[in-house]
Amino acid sequence: MQFDLVKHPGGVFSPANDTDFERLQRFKTGETYTAEIKLTRNPSFHRKVMAFFGFCFDHWCADNSGYECSDEFTQKEEFRKNLTILAGYFDVVTTIRGETKVRAKSLSFANMKQDEFERCYSALINAAIKHVFAGTKDPNILNRLYAFF
DSSP: OOOEEEETTTTTEEEESSHHHHTTTTTTTTTTOOOOOOOSSSSSHHHHHHHHHHHHHHHHHHHGTTOTOOOHHHOOOOOOHHHHHHTTTTEEEEEESOEEEEOOOOSSSTTSSSHHHHHHHHHHHHHHHHHHHHTTOOOHHHHHTTTTT
16 A cells, blocks of 8 residues: 655654545554655645646546546546546556556656656646536636646
């Protein structure tokens, strides 16, 4: 299981977002766990990208995702992957049955350098404008959207 954490003074780590906070509730307080810690790319920029995904998902609405029976985490992950594919960041794979499918590229630091991540973010914004916010006239939504530019 992978979580995004933020280090605070005194060596304390805390979840970087609400989704990870909820997932960490499964662990018992006082127990010992083993973790591998990796430094992510520009953390504030990464948080901005994740906030953008959240904003887009909230606007798109879970009811439109096609995964209404799935938990919220699964719905958000599927939405993130679909938007990443629409932005042009995907790999083409062949399944064991010989079917061709596209899979979203991983946005993790290990798989994508900072400059490519920045280009991907720009493409994500363009894809969201075209596919998620098309026809939106609400000035509040548009102002929030422009804040991510």
